[in-house]
Amino acid sequence: MLKIWGRTNSVNVKKALWALEELGVKYERIDAGMQFGVNNTPEYRRMNPTGLVPTIEDDGFVLWESHSIVRYLAAKHGAGSLWPNELRVRADAERWMDWAFTFQAAFRTVFWGLVRTPAEKRDMNAIEEARKKCAELLAIPDAALRGRQYLAGSFSMGDIPLGCHVQLWMRLPLERPALPSLKAWFDRLCGRPAFRKIVDIPLS
Numbered sequence: 169m170l171k172i173w174g175r176t177n178s179v180n181v182k183k184a185l186w187a188l189e190e191l192g193v194k195y196e197r198i199d200a201g202m203q204f205g206v207n208n209t210p211e212y213r214r215m216n217p218t219g220l221v222p223t224i225e226d227d228g229f230v231l232w233e234s235h236s237i238v239r240y241l242a243a244k245h246g247a248g249s250l251w252p253n254e255l256r257v258r259a260d261a262e263r264w265m266d267w268a269f270t271f272q273a274a275f276r277t278v279f280w281g282l283v284r285t286p287a288e289k290r291d292m293n294a295i296e297e298a299r300k301k302c303a304e305l306l307a308i309p310d311a312a313l314r315g316r317q318y319l320a321g322s323f324s325m326g327d328i329p330l331g332c333h334v335q336l337w338m339r340l341p342l343e344r345p346a347l348p349s350l351k352a353w354f355d356r357l358c359g360r361p362a363f364r365k366i367v368d369i370p371l372s
């Protein structure tokens with residue numbers, strides 16, 4: 169059975185787990201990262217020299233980097249669904265996966281500041297600057313989603329990385345600009361059982 173190492177509250181682990189659930193692939197998850205350790209052991213580093221989570225092992229094949237894992241799983245199990253068959257639709261989905269790292273880079277300050285930093289140590293100016301940057305960035309997928317159900321048309325791997333980050337954005341007590349197409353897309357994601365099970369869990 170496929171093995172995946174990573175704690176359930178990691179946004180990058182969620183991407184791989186959500187893909188697995190959407191695809192109906194059976195897996196064994198091993199807690200790793202933060203309080204669980206494991207990711208700094210020599211055995212783990214031999215699999216994944218970055219010491220980060222997630223990592224998967226699929227019948228002897230080891231892979232790390234969450235978006236590469238999502239692509240691999242989608243290509244293996246999701247032809248015509250998570251993995252669009254048409255080249256340009258797939259390129260569109262892949263573009264949104266890559267762009268999600270742009271949002272992730274700006275959002276990190278907000279998430280870590282508000283969720284993983286004690287109140288007395290928070291740099292509220294930095295958090296506010298990053299929040300404004302995130303709000304600006306999210307106008308881009310909002311515009312792309314006008315007249316579309318999902319980022320590449322139908323639900324695909326293209327929705328997975330950004331969907332995981334936008335869940336955190338939507339669930340934080342933040343000032344958010346009205347982005348109606350993005351909100352409608354997020355509500356659509358919330359209608360998916362795999363999203364509710366893996367992604368839309370309490371922030372920690």
Ligand SMILES: N[C@@H](CCC(=O)N[C@@H](CS)C(=O)NCC(=O)O)C(=O)O
Pocket residue numbers: 178179180181200201202207219220221222232233234235
């Ligand atoms: N680019 C990598 C980043 C992985 C990453 O930063 N993982 C974080 C969790 S989201 C991590 O391993 N942090 C250390 C820890 O959990 O101990 C990916 O997308 O897989």
